Amino acid sequence: MFKRVLIANRGEIALRILRACKMLGLETVGVYSKADSDAFHLKHVDEKVCVGPASGSDSYLNIENIIEAGRITGADAVHPGYGFLAENQDFASACLENDLAFIGPSPETLKLMGNKAEAREAMQRQGVPILPGLTSSDLNESSALKLADELGFPILIKASLGGGGKGMRVVKDRHELVRALPLVKAEARHSFGSEEIYLEKFLEQARHIEFQILADKHGNIIHLGERECSIQRRNQKLLEEAPSPAVDDHLRKRMGETAVKGASSTGYETVGTMEFLLDGEDNFYFMEFNARIQVEHPVTEMVTGIDLVVEQIKTAMGLPLELNQNDIRIEGHAIECRINAEAHSRDFMPSPGDIVRWVPPAGPHVRIDSHCYHGYHISPNYDSLLAKLIVHGRNRTEALRIMEQALREFEIEGVVNLIPFHLRLLANPDFIAGDYNTGWLEQHLAALT
Template sequence: MFKRVLIANRGEIALRILRACRLLGLEAVGVYSKADADALHLRYVDQKVCVGPPASGDSYLNIQNIIGAAEISKADAVHPGYGFLAENEDFARACVDNDLVFIGPKAEAMALMGNKARARETMAGAGVPVLPGMTSADLDESTALKVADELGFPVLIKASLGGGGKGMRIVNDRQELIRALPLVKAEARHAFGSEEIYLEKFLRKARHVEIQILGDSRGKVIHLGERECSIQRRNQKLLEEAPSPAVSPELRARMGEAAIRGSAAIGYDSAGTFEMLLDENGNFYFMEFNARVQVEHPVTEMITGIDIVAEQLKNAMGHPMGLDQEDICVNGHAVECRINAEDHHRDFLPTPGIIEKWVPPGGPHVRVDTHCYQGYHVSPNYDSLLAKLIVHGRDRVEAMRIMEQALQEFVIEGVDTLIPFHLRLLANPDFIAGDYHTRWVEQDMF
C-alpha cells in the first residue's frame, strides 16, 4: 500500500495521473523543470519539486533528481506516465532500491520487452505470430544481404532498443540496404546506446493495431480490445480509433488471446500494450510491446468504461483485479485526435509559442485531455502535444460526426495546430471508408 504518489512526468499525462490519484484518495506530488514552472498540474498537487533545468536529460530523464524529489516529498510510490523514464528498467530498479513502489511492470519484464529483438524471440516462443526476420546481435553487411534476399525486399532494419519511431529504415533493394545499415547502426548507437539491430519483412500496406492488456500481481491478465493506430506520419501516431474498422469480433478474440499468452510468458503485471501489424489478408504479427500506459489509452476507456490509470494504481497497491474477461464489453466507437502544435503544411514542423486564445469544445461524449490554457507557453524543449480530443458515438459514423463538430469548435490561437489536418482527414473518402494503412498519410493523403 502507499499514500503519496510522485508523478514523474509533465503535460497532460501528469494531470491524468493526478485525477486518478484523487479518485482513489491518494496524495500527489508534481515534479517540474524550470521551463514548466507554470504547468497546470502543479496548481492541484499536494507538493511540487523542481527537478532541474529545461533540458530533459537534466530534469525529467535524470533518475537521481527524480528519486531525490521522492525523498524530499516523502512520496512512497512513483508513476512514470509515458515517455521519459516510463520504460527505463534502471529507473524501475532505482525506485525499488529506494523503497518506492514503481507503478508499472517489474524491471525484468521491462528490460526484456525493451529489447525488440529479444521480445520477438520471446513472443514467438509463446505462440504469438511474428514477422519473418533475423534477430542476430552481430548483423554484418553480408549476413544482412543474405537474410534480405531470403525474406524478399522490402525489408525493415530496426534498432533492437529502438522505440517511438526512431532507429528504423525501410530498404527496397540491396544497394539501399548497404547504404542504410551503417546509418541505422549509428542512429541506434546515438539514440539508444547500442548498435544492435535486426531485420524483418516489411509489409507494404499494413495496419497498426494494438491490444490493451491489464495484468495483476496474482498472474491474472485480461485484454480490453484493440485500438486502430494506422494514421501516422514518420511512425508517429496522429489519430486513433476503437474498435478498428478492420477487425472482426473473431479476429479481436484471436489477437486478444495472443496478447494474453504473450503477457503470461513474461509474467506481466500492469497496464501494457501489444502493438501488432495487420496485413491485407487479416494476418496479424507482433511488432513490439509497450510496458506502460499509452498516449491513446482514452479511446479504450471510452468504449469499455474502464479507468486504465486507476486500475494501474490499484494493482500497484496490491489489490486483486476486480475484472474478468467476460466483463469487458465494447460499447460504441471512440476516436482520438492528437492536437499537436505543428504545421502540417510545412512537413509537420513544431510551432512553439504563446497560446493567445484557448477555447476547447464541449458537449455530450466529448473529452479533452490537456495541460494547456490561455497564456500558456508551448516550450520547444518537449513534444508538441497540446491536447488529446476524444469523442464517443454509438457507431463509427456518429463518432466521426461528433469529432468533426468538436474540431470545428476548438479554438486555439497563437500557435499552428493539427486541427486543419484532422478536419481534412475526416473528409477524405478513403478514411471515411476505413480504408487506410500506416503509410497512407504520407503516400496517398497529400
Template sequence: MIKKVLIANRGEIAVRVIRACREMDIATVAVYSEADKDALHVKLADEAVCIGPATSRDSYLNIQNILSACILTEADAIHPGFGFLSENSRFAKMCEECNIKFIGPNYKAIDLMGNKARAREIMREAGVPIVPGYEGAIRDEEHALEIAKEIGFPVMVKAASGGGGKGIKIVYKEEDLASSYNTAKAESKANFGDDTMYIEKYIEKPKHIEIQILGDDYGNVVHLGERDCSVQRKNQKVIEEAPSTVLSEETRQIMGEIAKKAAKAVNYNSVGTIEFLYDINGNFYFMEMNTRIQVEHPITEMVTGIDLVKEQINVASGMAISFAQEDISIKGHSIECRINAEDPNENFRPCPGLIEEVNFPGGLGVRVDTAIYGGYKIPQFYDSMIGKLIVYGRNRDEAIRRMKRALAEFIVVGVVTNVDLHFSILNHEDFVNGSYNTLFLTDKLVNK
C-alpha cells in the first residue's frame, strides 16, 4: 500500500488530493514554487519542499526537482493532479524507473493517447466512432489543403499533442487554410514543443459530452456516466453538468460501453475521460482521451457518491476496482462553475492580486473546491482558476436554483472574478432549457 504521496501540482487540485490522502491515513508532501510559499496546499500537507522559481518550467514542470523532492522526503508515490506533468509519459516512465508509484495510468497508455492523431487510429481500429478526418500527420500546408478538400469544409486543424484549446483552428474557406494551418502549427510548437498537426471534419454546433471511466491492473473497466461540458470559451470549459440533458438512457449506455471499449484498447488502469462530440442528429464521435483526473470530476462524484481520487489511489496501489458496473447508479443532478480571477468585461483579462476578504457559500448540496483564503495573494504566473463551485440537486431545476443561491454567497473582495458571468449563463433560456452547444457562450453572451 502507498504510505506517502507527493503532489506534483498546486492550487485546488493539490488541496483535493491532500484531503483524500488524509482520509486514507496517507502522509502527504506538497511541492511549491517560490511564488507559492504561502499557498494553502503548502500549509495543509504534512511536509513541503520548494522546487524552484515562480515560472512553471522551473518548478512544476521541473521533473528533476520533483523527483529529487520525492526521494528526499521518502515519498513512495506521486499524484500529478491535472495540467503540468499529469499527461507527460516521460515523467510517468521516469517515476517507474525510480521505483516511485505514478498515481495515474501506465506511461504507455499516456503515450498512445497523448498524440491525438495516433489516438484516432487506435480508436478506429477498436471500432470506436471517430470524426471523419485524415488518419496521420500533415506534411505541409499543400498537403493540408489537399486533405481539407477531400474531407470537405469546414475543417478543424488540430495539434496532435494539443490540449487546453491550444493549437486549434477552425477553417471555413479554402483560402484561409494555409494561414490557419501555419498559425496553429506555430502555436502548437510554442505550447507543446511539437508541431505535428492533423485535420478532421468540423462538427458544427455540437455538444461536448465526456464519459468518466476507471480501469485497474486486472483488466476491469467501468464507466461512471457522462458530463456535459458544452459551455466553453475558446475550447476552455466554463460550466459542466451531470448528467446531460440530451442523452436518452439507451444512448447513455451505448456511449458508456464504447468508452469502456476505448479504455480497454490501451489497457487503461486509472481514472480517465473519453471525450465525444454529439451532433444535432444524435450521432457521436470520439474526440480525445484525457489520461488524468479532470477539473470537473466533482460533479461525477456528486451524482454517483464515488470518490474518484481515492479510487485512483487504490488502483495505483494495486487494488482491483471495488465495485462492478451494475453497482453504479446516477442519482440527481450536479453542476460545476469554474471560478476564475479574470474580467469578462475586459476580454477575460487575468486579475491576479491580493484577496482582501472571501466568503464561501455553504448549505445542503454545496461544495467548494479551492485553495484561496483571505489575505492570500493570487500569483500572476499560473492559470486564473481560483476555485470550483459545485452543487447537487434532486433534479436539474433544483441544481440550477441552488447554484444561483450559492453564487450569490461566493464573495471575493480585492480581485475581479467571473461570478457575474455565471449568473448570466444560468439565467439564459438556452441554458435553462438545456438547448445549448459549444458555441453558446460566444454566440449568445460573450461575442468576443
C-alpha cells in the first residue's frame, strides 16, 4: 500500500491525480518548474519540489531531478500522468531502481507498446486485425514502392516511436513517397531519437475509435466501452464522446473483446487504451496502444461511473479489480470539448498570456477539469490546454444541448480560446447527425472559422 505519491506532471492532470490520491487518503508531492510556481495543485499538495527551469526538457522530463524529489520527500510511488515521462521506459525503470512504485505499466510493456511497429506485430500474432503494411526491418525505397504498388495509395508513413499525433505523413503517389521517406526519418530522429519508421495502408474516411482497458496484477482485465475520437486536426483530438454514434452493441462487443485479448496477451496490468480505425463496413484495425491514462478519460468516467485514476492507483498497489465485465454498464452519453488557448481563425495559433476573467459553467451533469483560475498565466513553454469541459446526458441529443449551454456560460478573457470554435462545431448538421470521420474536420474548417 502507498502512503505518499509524487505527481510527476503539471496542469489539469496533476490536479486530477491529486484529487484521486485524496480520495484514497494518500499524501501527495508536487513537482514544478520555475514557470509553474503558481500552479493551482501546488496549493493542495503536502509537499512540493522545484525540479528545474521553465523548459520542459530541463524540468518535467528531467528524470534525475524527479527521482531525487521523490527520495527527499519520502514518496513511495510516482504517478506520471500523460505526456512528458508517462510512457518512458527509462523513467519507469529508474523509479523501480529507487524503490518508487511506478503507477503505470512495467518497463517491458512500455518498451513494447512504445514501439508502434513492434506493437503492431505483437497484436497481429494475437489475431488482432491490422492494416497491411511494412515494418522498418524490411523497409527501403524499393520495398516501399513495391508495397504501394500492391496496396494502392494513399500510404501512411509513421515513426515507430512517434506519439501525440507527431511523426506521421500521408503520401498520395510514388513521387511523394520517395520524397517523404528521408524527411519522415529525419523528423523521427529529431523528435524521438530514432529514425525507425513503418508504412501501412492509409484508411480514408475512417473513424478513430478507442477502447478503455482496465487491468490488475492478478490477471483480471476488462474494457469500459469505447470513445469516439474522430474530431481531429493534424492528428490532434479536439472533441471526444462516449459512446460512439457509429458503434452498436454488437460491434462494441466484437471490438471490446478484441481489445481485451490484445492487451491481455502482453500481460497488461493497469489502465490503458487500445486505439482502432473503423471503416464504413464495421471493419476495424489496430492502430496503437496507449499505456497511460488518456486526456479524454473523463467521458468514460461519465458514462460508467468509474473513477479511472483511482482504479489506476489501486491496481498499482496490487489490489484486485472489484469489477468484472458483466458489471460494466454504459449509461447515457458524454461529450468532452478541449478548451485550448488557441486562435482557430489563425490556424489554431497558440495564445499565451494572463487570464483576466475566468467564469466556468456549472449545473447538473457539467464537469470541468482545469488547472486555470483568474490571474493565471498561460505559459508558452507548455501545451495550450486550458480546460476540459465534459457533460453527460441521458442520450446524445441531450448531451449536445447541455454542452452548448455550458459553452455559452463559460467566460474566459485574456487569452483567445476555442469556445467559439466548439459552438460552431456543435451547430454543424453533420456533427449533430454523428456523421463524421477523421478527415471531416480538416475538410470543414473554413465553415467553422
